Amino acid sequence: MSLIPSIILIAVTTAAACAVPGVFLVLRRMSMVAEGVSHAVFPGLVIALVILGAFRSPLLVVGPAVLGLFLVFAVQAMNRTRLFAGDAPLGVVFPALFSIGVIIVSRRFSGVPLSENTVLAGDINYAALTQLHLGATAIGPRAFYVMLVILVVNMAFTVLFFKELKLTTFDPDHASSVGFGSSRLYYLFMATVSITIVGAFEAVGAVLVVGLLVAPAASAFLLSKRLESMLLLSVLFAVLSALIGFWIAYYLDAATSGTMAMMTGVIFLLTLAFAPRRGLLSKLRIRARRRITFAEQLLVMHLIHHVDGERVTPACSRDGVRQHVRWEPKFAEKVIRQGLEHGYIMEADDGLIPTMSGRMLCSEALLYKDDVCECGIVRGGLEKHEYEQH
């Protein structure tokens, strides 16, 4: 098979194979672990290469995967002792292991067919050259078949244990209480993650593996209402990153894996900015709206006190409001305008007065225990104003 379709086949299967378990890694906030394993399997892979000396053995996947898995659990055991805080063990152990792998490779230990560069940036082009033969005909790159098997395993695992994965990921304590002790499933899941990483590592390199495991799932998270759609979107984003990345690399003559990894990042940044509810822009918009609503409540409160209590006309005039509530003149103008528009306040001869719906807006603010703090501010603020007046 010729080079370009081979590369595309490898890229697409690897992307999809990583994107599926990536969803659960992201939801369990284990992206660091993904990175850790992808570093940890490297020395395993190098040592396996040194011992086996050839690419063909299936031990080449199993050996490093077992090592990666073992190291993940070792680190978690270390975490449980609470001798180190948080991610510290991962941060220390895994890069150290990775550098051991790099040292072995860079000293060209017994002719390992890897270079430091291949390991980091990956060399999908090289993987595409290693074709599998059926008789005399090349039937496609070996890495494609490896990743295809891994993809099928990951999808089967996810479909088979969908209910259990969802339950144990969302609420492990509740899961355990109804009889799904999460540890067995968790070991199984981490095993699939390790195998995926080892397979993908060989095909596309460390940087892209981590990119494909984490970024598409994180992008999908920002857009998804349900777990099913998060899985689908994650695969879609991963495959898109691979294809667009390949296309850009091809035209710019850039490193293929590196450009694909960059694309996973670009897609993530785009969703982070523009996602409808969880994106940064929409969060800013929501916060601005909340600020106005809160200000409107504050304004109505202020007016209620002055209308219901002894009436001090100046306090209810536009100027009075501005002075008493201490807003920037422009912001005060905006709040008053919005308040009038929403019907929370109305304009009378001698200034602004609160309407019925305005009063309801305020009582809403006071109803919830959650908002005790905000109400405190409201009340405190008004008392202060009254105090200043008398």
Next chain:
Amino acid sequence: MNTNSTKELAIQISDLTVAYEETAVLWDIDVSVPVGTIMGIIGPNGSGKTTLIKAIMGIVEPSAGSVRVFGRPFREQRRRVGYVPQRTSVDWDFPTTVFDVVLMGTYGSLGWFRRPGPAERDAAHMALERVGMQDYLKRQISELSGGQQQRCFLARALVQEADIYLMDEPFQGVDARTEHAIVEILREMRSRGKTVIVVHHDLQTVERYFDLITMLNVRVVAQGPVAEVFTEENLRRTYGGRVELGRV
């Protein structure tokens, strides 16, 4: 209310000690809960209330002691116990809907591999109606208020049709209406012979909500009918000097 010691016990905890890495967080706990009562557990932060609830269900392994649920180990009685964890113990940004979360309450009886069917869906609908959340089925859980999240969790436990309910701070950060609704459900459960254990933090409502109270601070400081043991003296022994704060 019945505290008669000859009455059948829903839960019996004997000599229970739980440690995290050689630090005891529960020490030699003995607690008995008769069937058909509402028991509150109070104690300062970090006094082991959550750990006690988890130890009952084997979520944390005790270092010593035993827990009996209707006279048998918890493992054999799973179906009869419903759990409402602390609302803040999960990530509410998880991509799922209210209905899905409630449906999770049926997973235990389904076991491995089997998917929920029409019967499970019906049960979930009914539970949502009981907590007044039927209009929020399709809502993503991140769009719920604190009170709605709590109702959602309660519905998930109700689906199980259990005989014992363990609730961890169900009133924390909820609106007054939700608190009222939950209390109503608790009382209705009791009238149907269910047993409820509630971790609680608001000392002012203890007398109104509970039949029995366990006052906890690593050890059991006091337990028994609220009228007998909920005293200034016991509060001071449980909370140390901080008691006045709670009783204003």
